[in-house]
Amino acid sequence: MRMVMAVAVMTFREAVRDRILYLLLAFALVMIAAARFLALLTVGSEVRIVADTGMAAIAFFGVLTAIFVGVSLITKEIEQRTAYTILARPMTRGTFVLGKYLGLLMTLWVNAGVMSLGFVLLLALRGDPILPVLPALWLTAMELAVVTALALFFSALATSSILGILFTLGLYVAGHLVWSFPLLAGRLGPGWGTRAVMAVYYVLPNLDRFNVRAAVIHGDPVPLEFIVLQTAYGLGWVILLLLAAALAFSRRDLT
Amino acid sequence: MRSSDEPVLTARSLCKTFRGHLSMGRTQVLRGLDLTVYPGEIYGFIGANGAGKTTTIKILAGLIHASAGEFRLLGYDGADPRSRRGLGFLPENPNFPGYLSGREFLDFQARLVGLDRDRRRRDVDRLLDEVGMAGRADTPLRKCSKGMMQRLGIAQALLGDPVLLILDEPMSGLDPAGRRDLRDLILAQPARGTTVFFSSHILSDAEVLCDRVGILREGRLALEGSLDTILGPGAAAWDVTATRAGGLAAGTGTTAISRQDDRVLFRVEGEAALANLLDRLRAAGAGLHSVTPRRLTLEERFLDLEEQGARERHEERAP
Numbered sequence A: 001m002r003m004v005m006a007v008a009v010m011t012f013r014e015a016v017r018d019r020i021l022y023l024l025l026a027f028a029l030v031m032i033a034a035a036r037f038l039a040l041l042t043v044g045s046e047v048r049i050v051a052d053t054g055m056a057a058i059a060f061f062g063v064l065t066a067i068f069v070g071v072s073l074i075t076k077e078i079e080q081r082t083a084y085t086i087l088a089r090p091m092t093r094g095t096f097v098l099g100k101y102l103g104l105l106m107t108l109w110v111n112a113g114v115m116s117l118g119f120v121l122l123l124a125l126r127g128d129p130i131l132p133v134l135p136a137l138w139l140t141a142m143e144l145a146v147v148t149a150l151a152l153f154f155s156a157l158a159t160s161s162i163l164g165i166l167f168t169l170g171l172y173v174a175g176h177l178v179w180s181f182p183l184l185a186g187r188l189g190p191g192w193g194t195r196a197v198m199a200v201y202y203v204l205p206n207l208d209r210f211n212v213r214a215a216v217i218h219g220d221p222v223p224l225e226f227i228v229l230q231t232a233y234g235l236g237w238v239i240l241l242l243l244a245a246a247l248a249f250s251r252r253d254l255t
Numbered sequence B: 001m002r003s004s005d006e007p008v009l010t011a012r013s014l015c016k017t018f019r020g021h022l023s024m025g026r027t028q029v030l031r032g033l034d035l036t037v038y039p040g041e042i043y044g045f046i047g048a049n050g051a052g053k054t055t056t057i058k059i060l061a062g063l064i065h066a067s068a069g070e071f072r073l074l075g076y077d078g079a080d081p082r083s084r085r086g087l088g089f090l091p092e093n094p095n096f097p098g099y100l101s102g103r104e105f106l107d108f109q110a111r112l113v114g115l116d117r118d119r120r121r122r123d124v125d126r127l128l129d130e131v132g133m134a135g136r137a138d139t140p141l142r143k144c145s146k147g148m149m150q151r152l153g154i155a156q157a158l159l160g161d162p163v164l165l166i167l168d169e170p171m172s173g174l175d176p177a178g179r180r181d182l183r184d185l186i187l188a189q190p191a192r193g194t195t196v197f198f199s200s201h202i203l204s205d206a207e208v209l210c211d212r213v214g215i216l217r218e219g220r221l222a223l224e225g226s227l228d229t230i231l232g233p234g235a236a237a238w239d240v241t242a243t244r245a246g247g248l249a250a251g252t253g254t255t256a257i258s259r260q261d262d263r264v265l266f267r268v269e270g271e272a273a274l275a276n277l278l279d280r281l282r283a284a285g286a287g288l289h290s291v292t293p294r295r296l297t298l299e300e301r302f303l304d305l306e307e308q309g310a311r312e313r314h315e316e317r318a319p
Helices: A002-016 A019-040 A046-079 A093-126 A131-157 A161-188 A192-203 A213-217 A224-250 B053-060 B102-113 B117-130 B146-158 B176-192 B203-209 B227-231 B271-283 B298-317
Strands: B009-019 B026-037 B042-047 B068-073 B087-090 B164-168 B195-200 B212-217 B220-226 B237-243 B254-260 B263-269 B287-294
Touching (some): A019 A046, B026 B053, B042 B053, B087 B146, B164 B176, B195 B203, B203 B298, B212 B227, B227 B298, B263 B271, B271 B287
Parallel strands (some): B042 B195, B042 B212, B087 B164
Antiparallel strands (some): B009 B026
């Protein structure tokens, strides 16, 4: 655990010294603030516009950072040979992967925390209720945890960052469309096509389950059981992806 | 030698084959390498470019996997991370995160070694001083030269008082003063209880530093032993410089390498020929300027081996 934390802290330190992160954060905060002005252009649904734009900005910039930083996390260390002296210490490749993951997740959650704070502050200034948006913010944080693990898996597997980004983006989009697969299977009727679609349905993480923004905006309550279940679902995927990343990375030669 | 002690490093029949893109094409780099390094020795691992030195070292450091064979480090199987507990490792052309300073980088490495806060502070300061980086300790690494990176790489390898140091081309990138300092540092290690295994293509350094050397050729050890074993215990030839010897002919086992006015440089092979030449110089009334024993250098031995290898390959190809 000592080594995991050392790698995590170093990854966090690397990320917070990256100016691009601040640029993204500033841009996201501007977007959240802009929601206030966007709301002025609409009649009657100001609260919805502010909440929707704010939460979407947090999710979008969080996922963007997770994918672009996450995919380069291991490939960059190998390309630049900075991992050599670390991996020659008495640690397993899994320790390294876990440390990198926790370091990036720490960064993303701090980032998302700052954005959420800005968003909540905006709601408070407008006198809008804050409590209903918290489940949506938490589940966005869980989605970030899964997407980061996905990006890290491709970082451990792919030999180039571009390939890793393409695969992660592809799975991210597919993960948000998974809900429609049973509908597609229903239209296809019995046969190999249906089986294939359903196989993909069960293999991919259903990322849309972390999106409760629509429910929150429309004032529908998000039950605690659902939040706990989704958190467990997210953690399950994180563990699975990290194990796969550790396995892929442990077989890899650092040439 | 320390053959009764348990070796700190053993490798048996180590093989490594790299596969090309999409598993097409194979390059066999190591072809059954055997190595044994005993505690307290300085072992030089020598070979031409592409002989497999860095591949071997990367396998030993756990960075790449051997295709076949096995190795043990410090009493553990090489696949077990515990085998790297007492290991200090310097990769070839080391690179470290540019956003850190030298001090921060060493502190991070010291955390990985498991040193507590006080020891980290003490050891980091001491090692920065030992490698001549105390004055640049807080410079961001992205602003450091190759030589400075090399010095920091050596410092991180020495963290936690390792039992075994594996250094890949440690002299690379260092200026003459840096090379001298590193030579002194390596020579001081056995007294600290540290065994040193290093690769180098600078054979004169290896000759000065090593108790034993292994010469790697085509993925196997072509020659291994102490310098005395490899180069012979004493001089096999002498260079004799004589004055007023312009008219003296070279005899059996003697070659006149250069003649300038009445000053002649003879190369003499064997003790009998040397005695004969000295007698003839005395008889001719020549002046004896110098007699310098000529020991075979590691470089000459290495080049001999390379030439021998090239001849063998040529003969194999010939119909």
